[in-house]
Amino acid sequence: MGKSVIIINGPNLNLLGTREPEIYGRTTLADIEALARDHGRRLGVDVSFVQSNLEGELVDAIQKARGVHDGIILNAAAYTHTSVALMDALKATGVPAVEVHLSNIFSREPFRHHSYISPVAIGVICGFGAKGYVLALDALVATFD
Ligand code: DQA
Numbered sequence: 001m002g003k004s005v006i007i008i009n010g011p012n013l014n015l016l017g018t019r020e021p022e023i024y025g026r027t028t029l030a031d032i033e034a035l036a037r038d039h040g041r042r043l044g045v046d047v048s049f050v051q052s053n054l055e056g057e058l059v060d061a062i063q064k065a066r067g068v069h070d071g072i073i074l075n076a077a078a079y080t081h082t083s084v085a086l087m088d089a090l091k092a093t094g095v096p097a098v099e100v101h102l103s104n105i106f107s108r109e110p111f112r113h114h115s116y117i118s119p120v121a122i123g124v125i126c127g128f129g130a131k132g133y134v135l136a137l138d139a140l141v142a143t144f145d
Contacts, residue, residue, distance in 0.1 A: 002046055003144050006069040007036055007133060008061050009051040010077035016102075024102050027130040036073075039134045043141050055079055055086070062089040071140040072097040073133060080105075080115045087116040096143060098136040101126035 017028035040047035104127030105112040
């Protein structure tokens with residue numbers, strides 16, 4: 001059976017392309033999905049893609065990953081810095097996760113320096129824009145045996 005990865009995106013990432021392009025670039029979420037699916041094909045991994053602005057829907061997506069996907073790539077966006085619920089969902093499901101941010105959260109406002117996701121993630125990729133999702137796929141797939 002081939003491996004499967006789900007890429008989960010949080011609030012406001014549906015606006016990528018027009019949202020603060022000086023920070024997040026001009027690549028749209030649809031472009032990122034196409035990049036990730038192409039890269040998944042190269043790696044021989046099935047890639048699913050979801051986005052929600054709602055914290056509970058993100059919790060549901062993480063819970064549903066158990067037994068279906070072999071790994072999660074999560075850009076929880078602003079919920080990264082606030083959501084115990086997302087951290088608990090990742091812990092509860094136990095599906096290995098890589099945390100992604102387009103921007104380098106550590107070179108930005110201090111409130112972005114803390115992540116509830118990092119302690120329960122395998123690792124973090126931030127600051128490389130849309131390419132970060134491709135790097136995260138490589139990093140995640142490298143952990144599969
Ligand atoms: C983000 C960084 C977060 O601090 C911010 O709230 C986002 C996007 C990123 O991808 O750089 O919405 O996760």
